[in-house]
Amino acid sequence: MKKGQILENITIEKLVFWGKWFAKHESGKTIFITGGAVPGSIVDLKVIKKRTGYVMTQIVNTIKKSPIEKKHPNNPWGETGWCKWVNIPYEHQLKIKDDQIKESFFHLEKYQKNIAFEPIVPSPLVDGYRNKAEFSFWKHISAKNGVEEHFNVWFHKQGMFSQIEDFDGCILTDKLVNDVYLDIKTFAKQSWLPVYDQKWHTGFFRHIIFRRAFFTDEMMVILSFNPHFNDRNIDLDMTKEYFVWLAERYSEIKSIYLSHNDNKADTAIGKLELIYGNDVIHEKVLGLTFQISPKSFFQTNSHGAEVLYSKVIEFAHKDNIKNWTVLDLYAGTGTIGMIFAKHAKQVTSVELVPDATENGKKNAKLNNIENVEFVNSKVEDFLWGYLEAWKQADLLIIDPPRAGMHPKALPNIMKFKSKQIIYVSCNPATLSRDLEEIIKDWEYSIEKVCPVDMFPHTHHIEVVVSLVKN
Numbered sequence: 002m003k004k005g006q007i008l009e010n011i012t013i014e015k016l017v018f019w020g021k022w023f024a025k026h027e028s029g030k031t032i033f034i035t036g037g038a039v040p041g042s043i044v045d046l047k048v049i050k051k052r053t054g055y056v057m058t059q060i061v062n063t064i065k066k067s068p069i070e071k072k073h074p075n076n077p078w079g080e081t082g083w084c085k086w087v088n089i090p091y092e093h094q095l096k097i098k099d100d101q102i103k104e105s106f107f108h109l110e111k112y113q114k115n116i117a118f119e120p121i122v123p124s125p126l127v128d129g130y131r132n133k134a135e136f137s138f139w140k141h142i143s144a145k146n147g148v149e150e151h152f153n154v155w156f157h158k159q160g161m162f163s164q165i166e167d168f169d170g171c172i173l174t175d176k177l178v179n180d181v182y183l184d185i186k187t188f189a190k191q192s193w194l195p196v197y198d199q200k201w202h203t204g205f206f207r208h209i210i211f212r213r214a215f216f217t218d219e220m221m222v223i224l225s226f227n228p229h230f231n232d233r234n235i236d237l238d239m240t241k242e243y244f245v246w247l248a249e250r251y252s253e254i255k256s257i258y259l260s261h262n263d264n265k266a267d268t269a270i271g272k273l274e275l276i277y278g279n280d281v282i283h284e285k286v287l288g289l290t291f292q293i294s295p296k297s298f299f300q301t302n303s304h305g306a307e308v309l310y311s312k313v314i315e316f317a318h319k320d321n322i323k324n325w326t327v328l329d330l331y332a333g334t335g336t337i338g339m340i341f342a343k344h345a346k347q348v349t350s351v352e353l354v355p356d357a358t359e360n361g362k363k364n365a366k367l368n369n370i371e372n373v374e375f376v377n378s379k380v381e382d383f384l385w386g387y388l389e390a391w392k393q394a395d396l397l398i399i400d401p402p403r404a405g406m407h408p409k410a411l412p413n414i415m416k417f418k419s420k421q422i423i424y425v426s427c428n429p430a431t432l433s434r435d436l437e438e439i440i441k442d443w444e445y446s447i448e449k450v451c452p453v454d455m456f457p458h459t460h461h462i463e464v465v466v467s468l469v470k471n
Contacts, residue, residue, distance in 0.1 A: 002030060002056050008046040010064060013038045016101045016460060021057075031055040039089060040097065041067035069093050075128065076172045084173050084458035095121050095454060098462045102452045105429035109447070112440050119451040122312065125304040127457045129175035132213040132284070132303045135269055136182070138189070138196035138206040139165035152196055154186055154209070173458060178211050181222065181251055185209055188243050194236055197227050199267065205230045207262050208269040212293050214284035215303040220253045221282045223295055225260035225269045241276050248277050255282050258295055270295060286310065287340055289368050296356050298333045305455040309425070309463055310340050312451055316423055316467040317396060319344060325395035325420075328387075330380050330410075335361030337398055337425070338373050345396070348373045351383045380406070384413035397422045405431025411438045418444070422468040427455075432464055439468060446471055 002008070008026060013034060017023045022034035024046075033055055034046060043065040046058035070088040080087050086094055099121040106116055124130060139153045153167040169186070170179035186209075189196075194205040208225035224244065230236060240259070248254040256278040262271030273295055281292040284299065286306050293299055300306035322344050329338030332350035334357050342348050342365075350373060352358050358377040365373050376383055380401075387394075397419050399406065405428065406414075414422070422445065426432035439445050448467040455463045 002026075002028075002048055002051060004048050004051055006048045007061065008032065008048065008058065010043055011046050012043050013040055013067075015040055015104075016097055017104060033057050035059050039067040039070060039086065041069055073172060078168050078170045078172065081166055081168055081171060083171060086460065087172055087458045089458075091123070091127050091457060094457060095123060098454060098460075099452060102429055102450070102462065102464055105433045106436075106450065109433060109437060109440065112437070112443075113446055116447050117449045119449060121452040121454060122308055124302060124454045124457050125308060126302070128172050130302045130304060130457065131173045131175075131178075132215060132299065133301050134171075134174050134178055134182075134211045134213075136209045137165055137267065137269075138204075138208065140196050140198055140204070152190055154189070154196070154206075174211070175213070175215075177220065177251070177253060178213055181220070181247070181254070182209060182211070184247060184250075185222075185224070192236075192239065194230075202227070202265060203230070205236060208260070210260075210269055210295070212256075212282060212295070212297075212299075214282050214293065216285040217283050218253055219255045219282040219284075220251070221256040221258070221293070221295065222247070222254055223258045223260055223269070223273075225262040225271065228261040228263055228271070245277055255279050260295075286336065289336075289339055289364075291334070291336065291364050292360065292367065294356075294360065297360050298354075298357055300336070300455065302455045305453070306336075309453045309455060309465070310337060312453055312465050313337060313398070313423055313425060314340065314344070316449065316451075316465060317341070317344070318421055321420075322396065326393070327396045327398065328394040328417075329398045329400075330384075331399065331401040331406075332361065332375075333357050333400070334364060335373065335375060336364075337400060339365055339368060339370055341398070342370045342373045346372070349376060349394075350374070351376045351378055351380055353377070353379050381409035381413065384410055384417075388413060388416055393417060393419070395420050398425070399423070400425040401431075401435075403428040403431065406435050411435065414439065415442070415444065418470065420470055424466045424468065426464045426466070427461065429462065429464060432466070436466065436468075444471055445469065 011024050014023050022038040024032040044060045045062040047061045048056050048058050050057035073087050153165040169183050189206050197204040197207040205226050210223035212221035244257050257276050259274045260271045281294050284291050325345050327341050327345045327348045329350040332352040335350035338348045338350035355377050358375050361375045445468045448469045451465045453463045
């Protein structure tokens, strides 16, 4: 097998522990597939990497759909690269994810037998659950392939970052977002202003971003555009007038920004200009109010966030926690830490991104929470300094990005000798890798594991793990 080779008529077998799909070639070679595959489907694959014993591939064509696929009854938009599992009945999605989590823990049984798994927790909303959506304007002109598309707007095609699928809505976003999106798309098309050309850095429209608060029914809209386009002032005046009209039409819109975006990379946020309403919107989770700005990190499933954080609180040993010191590591805006603040003696939330730390401070003040300290630092640096100061913590909450914990942070985690560690992960592969480092010396054991589905119609999953000191 060579890089670029097409492997034909391959049957996809299962999702394996590092988030890749597994198949076998007739030669006996192991195949891993990236992207939103469906078990039981027959596909053509392109080899993108060749390694000893296996190859990495991506799907280029589906020959036969999986027998478990059924057309979603309430999806008029079709299957996009954003929701490749939309035609898999939800009960099958949950089983695939549940099996994946158990498989990802299989190699840990050499350190601990009979790990306790709780049943996977489904998302409260299966459709229309996303509270953040970002869509790109794009043109695709290829003389070689006979393609001339001057106005596409939606999401990148799977495995093809030079092309955008053109859709009028999606099952992952609710009716309000889909309605407002279609209004903006229609305006953009009728304005005759060109979409951005990634190759030549010309054109006007670049991105549309939505932030949606489900529990307060507020929405933020951000239009990203090329500030170097000709007739800039005329175009901006017309655009601003339209968006003010849009806010009058949809009362849920409380904030509108223009993003003056001269980044050559495909990023959406440039210099922000507030042209309507408030600079933030608000969302509520478990009785607390959170400000959401254009750059804020917030769980993309508001209803699911309540379920996830409730599970984290349930896993904590609350009988003793009122006297505990809690460290909230990789804290983002400190949501988990603030939720724990009413149970614990003291919480310290540690986050690398300065904007997230500042948002956390504002949200704590908004909720009159005084026993949370926010630290802007790399987790590995913070842990070393905390230990050097002879400080200890009773409970560690770890919620890292998909890449997992930094290798330098893991040894210091063990030095804390905390009574309990709760690890929240969005990546079963890096989770199992980090857990192996934590439990292999026998100081900690896995008390229980619970998958929580925050991302229906996709292969992504959250997992909550409680570890206790032996």
